[in-house]
Amino acid sequence: xxxxxxxxxxxxxxxxxxxxxxxxxxxxxxxxxxxxxxxxxxxxxxxxxxxxxxxxxxxxxxxxxxxxxxxxxxxxxxxxxxxxxxxxxxxxxxxxxxxxxxxxxxxxxxxxxxxxxxxxxxxxxxxxxxxxxxxxxxxxxxxxxxxx
Numbered sequence: 001x002x003x004x005x006x007x008x009x010x011x012x013x014x015x016x017x018x019x020x021x022x023x024x025x026x027x028x029x030x031x032x033x034x035x036x037x038x039x040x041x042x043x044x045x046x047x048x049x050x051x052x053x054x055x056x057x058x059x060x061x062x063x064x065x066x067x068x069x070x071x072x073x074x075x076x077x078x079x080x081x082x083x084x085x086x087x088x089x090x091x092x093x094x095x096x097x098x099x100x101x102x103x104x105x106x107x108x109x110x111x112x113x114x115x116x117x118x119x120x121x122x123x124x125x126x127x128x129x130x131x132x133x134x135x136x137x138x139x140x141x142x143x144x145x146x147x148x
Contacts, residue, residue: 043111044088045075051090051107054118059094059103067094068101086110087117093126102126 052071059065070078071092081089089108093101104126110117 041075044078044080047088047109047111048075048078048080048090050109050111050116050118051088051105052092054107054109054120055092055094055103055105055123058105058120058123062097064096065094065103066097067105068092083108086112089121104128 048071052067055067056062056065071090071094079090079092081091083089087108087110089106091104091106093104095102102125104122104124105120106122108117108119108121
């Protein structure tokens with residue numbers, strides 16, 4: 001039995017194991033991507049769920065109404081405004097299941113369990129639609145192209 005292949009394997013393993021820490025990520029993630037709650041902010045998630053459920057109740061239940069997809073995914077990606085006083089306002093569309101949205105809901109929520117509040121600010125026909133993106137104006141070339 002030859003020890004040469006085994007010695008080579010042992011040396012290679014030690015060398016690669018020594019390199020591994022050098023290749024590890026040494027810098028923390030950028031601050032704007034940092035989320036101390038891990039997956040999602042539980043307070044925002046509670047507020048988002050309460051807002052969606054209020055709209056579902058106001059529009060006849062799940063058999064008659066479904067909110068837009070953003071109200072089901074990660075709460076941080078839902079259409080909300082942090083009002084700065086512990087409340088959140090959500091503006092979202094919904095309508096009959098499997099149909100285009102016809103209802104706009106604006107719901108303000110205080111998700112604090114000691115002082116909960118859910119207020120439907122608006123629930124009716126869609127009031128506004130974001131305007132389509134406009135093309136950027138063309139910039140004319142400079143008229144004085146002097147020599148350098």
